[in-house]
Amino acid sequence: MLRFSGAGVSDVGLARPDNEDSAFVGPYVAVVADGVGGAAAGEVASATATYAMAATALARFGEVPELVIRDGAEAARASVQLGVQTDLRRLGMATTLTVLVCDGERVALGHVGDSRAYLFRDGELTQLSRDHTYVQGLVDSGRLEPGAAWQHPWRNVVLRSVDGDPLDPGVDLLPVPVLPGDRLLLCSDGLTDLVPDEVVAELLRTRDPHSAAAVLVQAALAAGGKDNVTCLVLDVVDGPEVVGDGQLLGAVREIGNIVDPAAVRTC
Numbered sequence: 001m002l003r004f005s006g007a008g009v010s011d012v013g014l015a016r017p018d019n020e021d022s023a024f025v026g027p028y029v030a031v032v033a034d035g036v037g038g039a040a041a042g043e044v045a046s047a048t049a050t051y052a053m054a055a056t057a058l059a060r061f062g063e064v065p066e067l068v069i070r071d072g073a074e075a076a077r078a079s080v081q082l083g084v085q086t087d088l089r090r091l092g093m094a095t096t097l098t099v100l101v102c103d104g105e106r107v108a109l110g111h112v113g114d115s116r117a118y119l120f121r122d123g124e125l126t127q128l129s130r131d132h133t134y135v136q137g138l139v140d141s142g143r144l145e146p147g148a149a150w151q152h153p154w155r156n157v158v159l160r161s162v163d164g165d166p167l168d169p170g171v172d173l174l175p176v177p178v179l180p181g182d183r184l185l186l187c188s189d190g191l192t193d194l195v196p197d198e199v200v201a202e203l204l205r206t207r208d209p210h211s212a213a214a215v216l217v218q219a220a221l222a223a224g225g226k227d228n229v230t231c232l233v234l235d236v237v238d239g240p241e242v243v244g245d246g247q248l249l250g251a252v253r254e255i256g257n258i259v260d261p262a263a264v265r266t267c
Contacts, residue, residue, distance in 0.1 A: 001104040001241050002178065003027045006234035007210035009217045010249040013190060014225030019250045021188050021230040022046035022095075022257075026246025028102045029057035030232050032115045034188040035251070036094040036161045044083055045095035046250070047257035049076035049162050053110075057101050058245065065101040065108035066173050073097060073110055073162070073171045081164030083259035094163035097171060098129060098186055100234070104241065107178045110171040113161050116192055118200070119176065120183040125201035128176060132160035156189065180238040183209075187216070190229030195219045209233040 004027055012019040020035030020042035033050045035042020056072035076097060084090050096113025109117050111129040114136075119126045130136065134157040138144035144152065162168070178184070183204055191200070195216070203219060206212035212233040220229040230250055251257045 002102055002107070002180070002236060002238055003104070003242060004030060004100070004102060004184070004234040005209065005237045006030065006232060007213055008230065008232035008247060008249050009210070009213040010230040011217050011221065011228065013228050014221060016228055018043060019228045020046055021190070021228040021250040022050040022252035023186070023230050023232055023249040024050050024054040024246055024252065025232045025234070025249070026054070026058070027242050027244055028061055028104070029054055029099065029246070030186055030234055031097070031099045032186040032188055032230055032232060033098075034096045034113065034115050034228070034230070036096060036113065036158050041083070041090040041093040042095065043251035044090060044257050044259065045080050045093040045162065047252040047254065048079045048083055048259040049095045049097050050252045051258045051260070052076040052079045053097065053099050054246070062103050065103050065106055066175070068101050069099055069108055069110035069173060070170060072099070073112070076162050077164060077168055079259050079261055080162055081166070082261055084164055086259070094161040096158065096188070097162050100176065100184060100186065107176040107236070109174045109176050111174070112171045114156070114158050115186070115188045118185040119178070120185060120201065120204045121179070123201070123205070125197055125204065127197070128174065130172065133158055155193070178236045180236055182236040184234040184236065186232040186234070188228060188230045190227035191216055191220045191231055193227065194223035204233070209235055
């Protein structure tokens with residue numbers, strides 16, 4: 001049975017006062033969410049989306065991963081919307097959402113925003129997600145060379161996010177064919193804005209997943225640490241089913257940041 005054996009590290013960075021990243025890593029689900037652009041209550045949006053997605057996946061282990069991700073993303077959207085409705089000071093809050101779910105046999109990716117998912121196999125790093133940014137649109141249309149994208153002044157303009165909009169198209173869904181021995185990386189743009197892919201690939205050779213996540217975060221800090229940075233490193237293993245909720249990172253560790261519809265209705 002396939003599962004993840006991994007760990008994560010999240011750091012506030014060297015320039016921001018608070019950590020608006022949230023993450024969860026467990027044996028069958030991993031999530032990274034980044035409160036968008038320092039918008040109102042970004043930490044609430046990321047924590048709420050991470051909680052909704054992780055809770056959905058934990059409750060529905062073994063079901064079709066794409067369906068679990070779709071429903072988890074919808075729960076995240078509805079919870080973010082409720083968070084705004086119950087406190088209008090949060091108007092404008094939004095978050096990226098990147099998630100991997102495994103049912104024991106298959107892995108699927110759900111993604112919206114500019115956090116990223118990568119596959120590291122046989123020393124080669126492959127980006128699995130596509131950034132939903134203005135600059136990525138320029139690259140796709142041929143108006144900007146891919147190598148110039150990371151230096152573009154508008155590279156952080158995110159065009160899609162989880163913002164509570166009922167007309168939101170949801171997350172992109174993608175099957176991820178994996179093999180035992182593969183390594184997966186989920187990260188916020190606090191890493192990829194500062195650390196080139198070739199350096200990321202080299203650091204992912206670090207044997208232990210927690211150590212790999214830690215050296216990736218340290219590389220971002222050494223490069224300026226201008227944003228919150230979160231890295232989850234997941235090794236794909238084949239073995240018996242395991243039980244365990246997982247690890248919370250960043251803003252989702254503070255229960256006051258989470259908008260839980262069930263709790264709101266009882267107030």
